[in-house]
Amino acid sequence: MDLGLLIAVIIAALAYDFMNGMHDCANAIATVVSTRALTPRQALALARTLNIVGAFASTAVAKTIGRDIVEPSQVKMGMVLAACLGAIIWNIITWYLGLPSSSTHALVGGVVGVVLVHLGPTALKPHGLVKVATGMVLSPCVGFLCGLIVFTVTKWVCHLCNIRQATGDRVFRPLQILSSSYMAFSHGTNDTQTAMGMITMALVRYGVLASFKVPFWAILACGVAMGLGTQVGGWRIIRTMGMRIASLRTVHGFSAEMAAASVILVSALFGRPVSTTHAISASIVGVGSVNSLWMVRWGIAGRIVTACILTVPGAACIAVLVTYVLRWVGV
Numbered sequence: 001m002d003l004g005l006l007i008a009v010i011i012a013a014l015a016y017d018f019m020n021g022m023h024d025c026a027n028a029i030a031t032v033v034s035t036r037a038l039t040p041r042q043a044l045a046l047a048r049t050l051n052i053v054g055a056f057a058s059t060a061v062a063k064t065i066g067r068d069i070v071e072p073s074q075v076k077m078g079m080v081l082a083a084c085l086g087a088i089i090w091n092i093i094t095w096y097l098g099l100p101s102s103s104t105h106a107l108v109g110g111v112v113g114v115v116l117v118h119l120g121p122t123a124l125k126p127h128g129l130v131k132v133a134t135g136m137v138l139s140p141c142v143g144f145l146c147g148l149i150v151f152t153v154t155k156w157v158c159h160l161c162n163i164r165q166a167t168g169d170r171v172f173r174p175l176q177i178l179s180s181s182y183m184a185f186s187h188g189t190n191d192t193q194t195a196m197g198m199i200t201m202a203l204v205r206y207g208v209l210a211s212f213k214v215p216f217w218a219i220l221a222c223g224v225a226m227g228l229g230t231q232v233g234g235w236r237i238i239r240t241m242g243m244r245i246a247s248l249r250t251v252h253g254f255s256a257e258m259a260a261a262s263v264i265l266v267s268a269l270f271g272r273p274v275s276t277t278h279a280i281s282a283s284i285v286g287v288g289s290v291n292s293l294w295m296v297r298w299g300i301a302g303r304i305v306t307a308c309i310l311t312v313p314g315a316a317c318i319a320v321l322v323t324y325v326l327r328w329v330g331v
Helices: 002-028 030-034 040-054 060-068 077-096 103-118 126-160 165-206 216-233 235-244 250-269 276-291 298-328
Strands: none
Touching: 002 077, 002 103, 002 165, 002 216, 030 040, 030 165, 040 165, 040 216, 060 103, 060 126, 060 165, 060 250, 077 103, 077 165, 077 298, 103 126, 103 165, 103 298, 126 250, 126 276, 165 216, 165 250, 165 276, 250 276
16 A cells, blocks of 8 residues: 555656646746747747756755655655645646646645644644745745846846847847746756655655655656646746736846746755745736836736735645545545
8 A cells, every 4th residue: 555655646746746837837938928039839848848957956945845844754655645636736726717826835735734634733844834934925025126126227237238129129039038048947946846855755754765865766757747747738827927917028028037037046956945936926026017017917916916825725725635535535
């Protein structure tokens, strides 16, 4: 039974990463499609490839998810499976509704939910929760400020160099391809690690690994799963992220991506799992706010904020329900 559950956890974690690709990876390329610097097909291929490459950059976030929230030896394999399934179900719901909520925080919510109900609050590690919470709170705030600052500086440079709007579109189109590549790489670095953390947690719990060290095959598998998910289902979120929050030109897209990618990559290297959705959404709002607050479609931004607030408790509740369903069917 334990071996079967281990296999089920690995499959569920990879399915979660695939769904993450469908749900979140469009964050990396939404603005480059909105500004028509790349076609959707080109942008999806770019994101798919660089998400796989980014998966090999770090495992710090995987350690936070799989080791720093709860001790792997304390959890049962069915709890790990339920946390993954809870995040998947939440992502399916928000993906269907076209809401770019955070896959990372959905998985965190799933883990916290099953641990609270089945092991109690004392099983949670305060240090790990603080790392997650600070990333959750600070990423949109820092993303907004960075987007505002980067775009303000970019406008100032354009003014000094006498770059007008028509010329600016030609100048920033290739630059935005570079910024989208940076965004896709940083997304892969951050988001693929959440599934790695769950797989490694299960391997430690089963006894395959003596210590928490992400195996190479898990890194590769998670990167490929996310890349495939990106290729399959990115367009629905692209429409919300790139076309409905604010009216963007190439200079806006470049500024938003550079700001968000920097926030995500630095956070990932320090093991703080952040939401790429929060970061790029806030950066787009920050960029759009520089010229005029009316550039931002605040109704859509409000829906995104609502989804973000509901993600952790929503995914936690679903994961807990899944544990009872698994118990009912004999797992």
